[in-house]
Amino acid sequence: MEFSLYFARFSLPDDWRDTSTYRYLAPRGEGTLVVETSREPRDSPELLQTSWETFLAVWRPALIYQKEFLLQRPTEPSLRAIEGELTSLDATGRHRFALVPLVSTEWAAVMTFLLQPRQDFLALVARATASFAFADEPPPVSPSPLAKRVRPYGAQLDIPRDWAGPTTLEFMDAEMDDVDLTITIDEPMAPAGTIRWASKVSGPIRILHETITPSHSGWTAEWALERPRPHSSPYLVRKAAVGIGDHQKVTVYGRAPQTAGARLDPGWNAVLASLRATTAP
Amino acid sequence: MTQSGNIGLHPDGAPADSVSSLCVPIVFVPGVMGSRLRILPGRTWDPDDATAMGVWVSQFSGGKQKTRSALRPASTTAATLTDFPDGWVTKKIDSAADIAWPQDDVLGNARCRAIATAVVGTDDEDTLVRYYSEVRNWASAAWGFYGSLLMYLETMLNPSGDDPSFPVYAFGYDWRQSNTTSGLELSRFISSTIARHTLASQVILVTHSMGGLVVRGGLAHDGFMVSRVAGVVHTAQPSNGAAVCYRGFLTGSRPPFDPMAATKDKLLANIIGADPQSHAYNMSGLAGPLQLLPNSLYSQSLGVPWLEGQGLDSQSVSAIYNLYRRPSLPGIMGIAEAAEANCASKAEKASHQVTGDLRDNLTEAEGFHQTVVNTAHDRTYVLFSTGLLTDHSISFEGLGGVREDPAARPRDRYRRDGDDVIDDWSHIRFHRRFDGDGTVDEVSGRCPNLKVLPPTPERAESSLPHAGLFPVLNDQVLHYVRRLLTPSG
Numbered sequence: 001m002e003f004s005l006y007f008a009r010f011s012l013p014d015d016w017r018d019t020s021t022y023r024y025l026a027p028r029g030e031g032t033l034v035v036e037t038s039r040e041p042r043d044s045p046e047l048l049q050t051s052w053e054t055f056l057a058v059w060r061p062a063l064i065y066q067k068e069f070l071l072q073r074p075t076e077p078s079l080r081a082i083e084g085e086l087t088s089l090d091a092t093g094r095h096r097f098a099l100v101p102l103v104s105t106e107w108a109a110v111m112t113f114l115l116q117p118r119q120d121f122l123a124l125v126a127r128a129t130a131s132f133a134f135a136d137e138p139p140p141v142s143p144s145p146l147a148k149r150v151r152p153y154g155a156q157l158d159i160p161r162d163w164a165g166p167t168t169l170e171f172m173d174a175e176m177d178d179v180d181l182t183i184t185i186d187e188p189m190a191p192a193g194t195i196r197w198a199s200k201v202s203g204p205i206r207i208l209h210e211t212i213t214p215s216h217s218g219w220t221a222e223w224a225l226e227r228p229r230p231h232s233s234p235y236l237v238r239k240a241a242v243g244i245g246d247h248q249k250v251t252v253y254g255r256a257p258q259t260a261g262a263r264l265d266p267g268w269n270a271v272l273a274s275l276r277a278t279t280a281p
Numbered sequence: 282m283t284q285s286g287n288i289g290l291h292p293d294g295a296p297a298d299s300v301s302s303l304c305v306p307i308v309f310v311p312g313v314m315g316s317r318l319r320i321l322p323g324r325t326w327d328p329d330d331a332t333a334m335g336v337w338v339s340q341f342s343g344g345k346q347k348t349r350s351a352l353r354p355a356s357t358t359a360a361t362l363t364d365f366p367d368g369w370v371t372k373k374i375d376s377a378a379d380i381a382w383p384q385d386d387v388l389g390n391a392r393c394r395a396i397a398t399a400v401v402g403t404d405d406e407d408t409l410v411r412y413y414s415e416v417r418n419w420a421s422a423a424w425g426f427y428g429s430l431l432m433y434l435e436t437m438l439n440p441s442g443d444d445p446s447f448p449v450y451a452f453g454y455d456w457r458q459s460n461t462t463s464g465l466e467l468s469r470f471i472s473s474t475i476a477r478h479t480l481a482s483q484v485i486l487v488t489h490s491m492g493g494l495v496v497r498g499g500l501a502h503d504g505f506m507v508s509r510v511a512g513v514v515h516t517a518q519p520s521n522g523a524a525v526c527y528r529g530f531l532t533g534s535r536p537p538f539d540p541m542a543a544t545k546d547k548l549l550a551n552i553i554g555a556d557p558q559s560h561a562y563n564m565s566g567l568a569g570p571l572q573l574l575p576n577s578l579y580s581q582s583l584g585v586p587w588l589e590g591q592g593l594d595s596q597s598v599s600a601i602y603n604l605y606r607r608p609s610l611p612g613i614m615g616i617a618e619a620a621e622a623n624c625a626s627k628a629e630k631a632s633h634q635v636t637g638d639l640r641d642n643l644t645e646a647e648g649f650h651q652t653v654v655n656t657a658h659d660r661t662y663v664l665f666s667t668g669l670l671t672d673h674s675i676s677f678e679g680l681g682g683v684r685e686d687p688a689a690r691p692r693d694r695y696r697r698d699g700d701d702v703i704d705d706w707s708h709i710r711f712h713r714r715f716d717g718d719g720t721v722d723e724v725s726g727r728c729p730n731l732k733v734l735p736p737t738p739e740r741a742e743s744s745l746p747h748a749g750l751f752p753v754l755n756d757q758v759l760h761y762v763r764r765l766l767t768p769s770g
Binding site: 017021023025029031032034036038040050051054055057058059060061062086087088095108110112114170172176177178179253257260 | 321330331332333335336337338339340341343344346347350356544547548551552555556626627628629
């Protein structure tokens with residue numbers, strides 16, 4: 001299965017799970033669009049109900065009002081969604097929100113908009129929703145030539161040109177929930193030989209072993225880490241930095257209990273192999 | 282333990298002739314959940330940014346496990362943030378500047394602009410805050426909670442701005458981990474801070490809430506740190522824990538328990554867990570916050586057993602933690618077992634990770650309180666707030682008669698009875714009184730087991746909520762920092 005994160009494209013075995021959460025940032029901290037996708041098909045009314053309950057469990061203290069409204073997508077006659085207002089956290093203002101559940105035969109997704117009040121809020125929600133297409137759907141015609149089209153994980157949609165896109169996608173092994181891969185883009189390129197487990201990591205960590213080798217246009221490293229706590233079993237942690245051009249890199253983190261390290265291999269190998277083959281600016 | 286250097290002050294509190302010969306950095310230590318963290322990989326804990334916190338609301342089945350994994354320090358690593366997002370400071374500094382100088386707003390803003398001119402060459406306050414975010418680590422602490430205090434101390438102690446004698450630092454930390462670990466990191470931060478200032482040999486610490494436990498954890502485990510601290514001002518420290526921390530295992534963060542809490546506090550609490558099982562699922566992995574469970578001295582200070590009817594004859598630290606470890610109420614292990622059965626992933630169930638984490642972290646909390654129970658710096662001032670409705674004890678008279686009503690909504694199971702709240706399903710009575718800051722009962726906030734300098738413990742001049750002490754308390758904090766800067770302290 002192929003995924004993309006901006007200009008980086010990579011593959012994962014089909015049985016890796018997709019519980020990825022990613023968010024687009026509006027300029028000047030004015031808001032965000034969080035998109036969560038999953039290969040966990042549901043019917044639309046059920047998804048709206050459960051996602052609203054989940055949203056409310058956290059945001060209830062800030063809720064001012066909410067109401068249902070209808071949206072259009074090319075593949076559905078009408079789509080029920082919820083919009084409303086929240087008080088801002090410092091109680092000095094308000095945020096508009098919209099919760100849009102999306103379903104296809106294979107996928108489900110929830111788009112959560114949270115922005116400072118703006119007149120075109122619902123128009124923005126409508127435009128992004130109309131542009132949304134799952135991986136198994138034909139891409140819709142972009143409703144606005146000014147929008148930036150991005151193809152994140154399992155879906156594509158248009159967002160305003162000046163918004164920042166997601167930089168991180170997360171995947172879990174289907175068999176073991178604590179074996180996972182994270183693909184991050186746009187960190188500064190690591191100078192050769194300087195790749196480290198992480199900078200400024202807090203807390204005591206014991207590195208059991210470390211190997212660092214040159215790999216395509218970057219470096220691949222592997223660590224076995226242990227937290228000196230009785231209940232924390234040793235973890236295998238891998239990190240690879242793959243350079244793209246002179247100024248970009250894709251970082252791939254892999255993480256698994258040491259006893260389940262082999263489960264990491266298929267995903268890890270597929271991602272690195274596909275990045276090597278297909279990544280292009 | 283130590284005495285501060287001989288530092289002179291002008292009558293109005295500004296640094297005097299000692300400026301050229303001494304430097305005493307002020308290090309502020311935030312409370313639980315009050316640090317801004319990048320949690321690797323892929324998450325940000327930033328109480329200043331509601332939209333960032335929105336990512337913690339997971340909609341699909343794997344999301345709940347992702348959230349726990351991201352919150353669990355044994356699974357992820359965290360680093361404090363080092364900068365604010367573009368355009369963000371402008372939005373926040375306005376509100377902070379407006380409230381940082383309650384007595385004279387115009388003077389306050391003028392003072393701030395003058396210092397900005399001296400320090401960064403422009404009277405732009407945003408540039409000043411961004412500069413301090415980098416060089417003083419201010420971006421590591423949640424600005425919405427603490428920005429006004431940082432600005433107030435910095436500008437009032439260093440009116441000339443340039444080459445300050447009392448530079449104000451923030452020590453944001455990974456609040457998820459044990460306060461012993463954070464305390465040792467604080468000790469290293471203090472050493473590096475002192476090393477940055479040629480004329481400095483000691484710092485003054487100002488803490489909020491759990492930050493007080495971090496300081497005491499460091500002092501108890503690192504004798505070298507003691508010699509590098511000239512004094513401490515604790516604010517709203519739950520020195521012997523807070524009943525609300527325990528109550529979360531029984532109720533989650535649901536209403537109607539925290540009517541006085543600010544929206545932001547409620548939101549953060551809801552992310553930890555709105556219902557009991559979610560709360561237990563996430564909290565079990567959080568070593569630091571679990572050290573906020575009431576210890577044995579909490580009951581002694583209260584004058585009555587705070588878990589009434591439980592035959593807590595022994596008042597040792599071990600006794601209360603053995604009680605927490607019981608599988609049935611008032612033990613909390615059974616709640617973690619239910620959370621493991623209903624919320625956990627297959628791998629978490631297979632390794633009994635949730636109950637294992639809780640068992641380990643309770644053992645660590647027990648050890649922490651046994652070690653730090655009476656530890657305090659010799660020159661300690663204590664400030665607390667009271668007068669707000671606060672959890673203080675719990676009665677279990679009706680245990681055994683739990684009534685599950687599938688038709689009832691969980692939020693309808695609770696009803697108020699005077700100041701108390703009664704759980705009609707399990708017949709547990711949550712006693713509350715107007716003697717605390719909404720989170721920490723006065724008997725804990727006063728730090729009764731610690732030797733503190735008079736005239737403290739001192740209450741805030743008005744009833745301030747736990748997470749809303751500042752800016753109203755700014756002036757009282759400044760007052761005691763200045764006292765620590767004088768030989769008679």
